[in-house]
Amino acid sequence: MTKKDLGLLILILVVGAIVAIINPRFLLPINLANTSNLIGLFGILSIGQAFVIITGGIELSVGSVVALLGTLFIDFIAVRGMGWPVAFVLILVLGAIIGLAHGWLITRLKLQPFVVTLCGLLIYRGVARFYTADGTAGFAFGQNFPDLEFLTAGRSWGVPNSFFALIVISIVMWVVLHRSVFGRYLYAIGKNEEAAKYSGIRTGRVVMAAYVICGVLTALSAIYFAMYTRSISPASHGQFYELYAIAAAVLGGFSLRGGEGSLIGVLLGTVLLQELQNLVNLLGIPSSLNFAVMGGVILIGVLVDQQWGVFRARRRMVDAARKGAVGAAAE
């Protein structure tokens, strides 16, 4: 755990303590369970985003993908009568295909990630609305999928299973990002893509894989979101989720220029964001101020981090100058 992560964790605990003192309902099991469920859902989404951001890219279409794939999933199992495990795998494959398409456009046709995924944001939302004829996708009365519901929206020992899913995914992705050959390539490309290429890394393939990972994790979270809301109106479902994911990564210490950030960081970023949401509700702040609170906190967090960096760089310079002066005097 880096110093940055530790600072974030302390911030989370301090904010939690303050909220708990003002409104003790914060610590009620039902509130904690609800919040951890949301952390699970948004965490899976944010980890996907983090893999793209580490390469210096960005994925703006994830909110629309959550809407489109969620709609399709419910349609597959509720209307078309597909077995849920089949539909589950199919949705993940569709997520992978979307990621592959984005990665291909970005690495082979050299389009900018922002542009490609912005178009994706518009296209997938449009397709989702067309698919349901601007209606709502949902389950018929009495339609039940006990196993699926247990895995996605159920609880074990009072803890939401979505939270367990996030923990499992986090462990796997931590190993991939911080211990695997692929993870090292991701960091190298994010730091300096040219130098990585000159070291014989097939940078195009690696970047494409990052978008595929993002697509698959987004698809998985789309299923979780769908089973959580149980009914989807594609015009609004998942709106702004890409911004939640990007915000979590940025709060967690990721640089949008690439090459910087840790898995623990993005997790803590997600936790802090959901804690803030919860704080708005519990402290009686008008929910219309929701976004303003989040934006404000992120801005302050990034500012403090950046100023801290400037301060340390200056101190290092002063130290070096002092050492240099001493060295010169000794000669």
Added chain:
Amino acid sequence: MNYSDTSIAATTPFLSLENVRKTYPGVVALDGFSMEVRPGEVIGLVGENGAGKSTLMKILGGVTTPDTGTITVDGTAHNSLSVEGSLGSGIAFVHQELNLFENLDVAANIFFGREPLRAGPLRLVDRAKLRDMVAPLLKRVGANFSADTQVADLSLAQQQMVEIAKALSIKARLVILDEPTSSLPLAETDKLLDVIKALKADGISVIFISHRLHEIERVADRVVVLRDGMLAGTLGKRDINHDQMVKLMIGRMLKEREKASEAARAPGAVALSAKAIRTPTYPGRPVDLDVRRGEILGLAGLVGSGRTELARVFFGIDASLGGALELNGRPLTLGSAADAVAQGIFLVPEDRKLTGILLDLSIAQNISLPNLPAHARRSLVSASAETATAEKQKKDLGIKAPSVQTRTGTLSGGNQQKVVLGKWLAMNPKVMILDEPTRGIDIGAKAEIYGLMRALADAGVAVLMISSDMEEVIGVSDRIAVMHEGQISGILDKDQFSQENVLLLAVGKQPK
């Protein structure tokens, strides 16, 4: 000095330098240098890479301060010039790398930041007036394009005309052209030389820096030759010819060729062979070149002669536009640098910090990067394997650093270069390409790098060394291939090595 043009000789100089000296730590860049530029005079300035031309330009542009000496501009003596002072007294530069906004039109570029404004609080640009101001300038440089053309749509020579028009717009009295023709096709070069003649006719002085000596022959009134930071000589109009310039550039004291270290080596089999390779920069100039096992082939030539471009093709960064590559007699297809690395073809690139290493990664991480799967078990990086490889390279190469976990960004240039070498030596090189391997490196580290190259060659590796350092090329190579404007102009065997022969080939002439 003898002037053929007496009318020029009679006038007082616009610019004169006296006894200018400039040192950098460990290097004397300019030493007691003096020269004069008279109004309406075209001076050709020549010298090898590193002779002190850039330092001279920096002093005239006000970017650096000379240690001693006097600079007299238009009758006023200065110890040094400032950037504003240089510009204010009418000295304008046209650099090899153009400083134009490609997304703006010609007029906007010429008067950027000095646009005529309409009356009123909105400070709108007076387009009509701007056009009127630009038209005569474009006419003077003989432009065949209009003021509202986008710069991106112009050819390189036309863009240079825009730069020169810009210089005229600030009422420049001395225009310094720094290798303006090195990236121009021949037809465009003629246009530029015509512009220089037009400037001269208007009484404007020109300093024309070029490696292309025949162009100097065509336009210069006088040639100033720099060598090792000193004035090697001045040639009057009548004495300007190719051989004279080359002789002055090398100097009478031809350095004794470094003795061949051992008995003549038996040439090995051809490792890397290029057959009619055409690089994207010089698509009309096919290159044939063989690099043999166990030899160091020096690749000499002037900056911009296409050496780095060739190395990029050999390393799979750029695709050749034609021809074929062979490795050990077998056809070789390279789609990327990864393909080259897989075949044992490695490149130590020219730009260490941008492409050679990742400054933010540690020594160990840089060294293992090209061969990471070999340092991993079941796709997971093994820190101990990585450290072991790096420790070995650190010891073998003498990399000076607290540990292999040190960030490479904190190392000196020489040690960074050793890290680049280390990452390839840790693998199994068949062909090693080194592009300016000792640039910006202190003498001690240089010698070590020469030793390493020789050891590689002795181990049967084919070594291709690109270098602009004449002594290095002659001292280290077993054979020297020289490039001129995208083509191999000749290959010298050890008994033909001399600075003069290399330089003659580099400017496209036959060796003696």
